[in-house]
Amino acid sequence: MRYEDLRKNPEIMAYINKGDANLGVLGYTDHSQIHTTIVAEHAAMILNALKYPKHDIELVKIAGFMHDIGNAINRVHHAEYGALLANDILKKTDLPLEDRVIIVSAIGNHDESTGGAVDPVSAALIIADKTDVRRDRVRSTDKAAFDIHDRVNYAVTESKLKIEPEKNVIALNLQVDENICTMYEYFEIFLGRMVMCRRAAEMFGMRFKLTANGRKVL
Numbered sequence: 001m002r003y004e005d006l007r008k009n010p011e012i013m014a015y016i017n018k019g020d021a022n023l024g025v026l027g028y029t030d031h032s033q034i035h036t037t038i039v040a041e042h043a044a045m046i047l048n049a050l051k052y053p054k055h056d057i058e059l060v061k062i063a064g065f066m067h068d069i070g071n072a073i074n075r076v077h078h079a080e081y082g083a084l085l086a087n088d089i090l091k092k093t094d095l096p097l098e099d100r101v102i103i104v105s106a107i108g109n110h111d112e113s114t115g116g117a118v119d120p121v122s123a124a125l126i127i128a129d130k131t132d133v134r135r136d137r138v139r140s141t142d143k144a145a146f147d148i149h150d151r152v153n154y155a156v157t158e159s160k161l162k163i164e165p166e167k168n169v170i171a172l173n174l175q176v177d178e179n180i181c182t183m184y185e186y187f188e189i190f191l192g193r194m195v196m197c198r199r200a201a202e203m204f205g206m207r208f209k210l211t212a213n214g215r216k217v218l
Contacts (some may be wrong), residue, residue, distance in 0.1 A: 016032065041061070056121060067106070068082060134159050148188065170206050176213055
């Protein structure tokens with residue numbers, strides 16, 4: 001089982017699409033294939049920059065692409081549901097048991113309410129997921145209908161995740177339109193996620209740094 005093959009799997013795509021549709025009805029931001037692809041690629045970028053083996057990079061791409069399939073069942077405990085669904089799907093492939101266990105563990109631990117980094121694959125997945133903050137995650141551009149999650153994401157006009165091994169730093173650099181969202185509102189929504197990123201970065205012996213509009217805020 002390769003990442004590129006997995007992206008064409010109709011069962012996985014059905015869960016991603018249904019989960020995203022459910023969250024759209026419930027008022028959440030984008031959790032479509034766009035989000036899962038960004039997470040997979042950014043997680044791979046992290047491990048690649050830190051010189052992890054190609055095998056681990058392949059595993060984190062698979063985990064990243066599948067990490068939100070549990071939303072098709074329910075948003076609450078979606079990480080745990082997603083891990084169980086992923087296990088069932090991956091059982092049908094030629095993926096070795098040891099690799100499958102690493103993937104489902106990463107998926108099951110990616111939510112800040114119940115999980116945390118337990119190994120490099122889960123750490124890279126967490127950082128990639130929690131740093132996907134961008135304007136086009138907002139489903140509607142009707143600002144009158146925005147809730148705080150919409151305002152925070154819409155206010156981010158530029159987002160860059162940088163891995164700097166020589167400085168032992170993983171940095172999220174944001175440009176935020178503070179006329180749309182204050183930094184207080186950003187931290188009201190994202191503080192728990194940023195703390196999770198900091199702990200995940202520590203798994204690599206690195207620091208997590210957040211800057212907004214050129215100012216260090218974490």
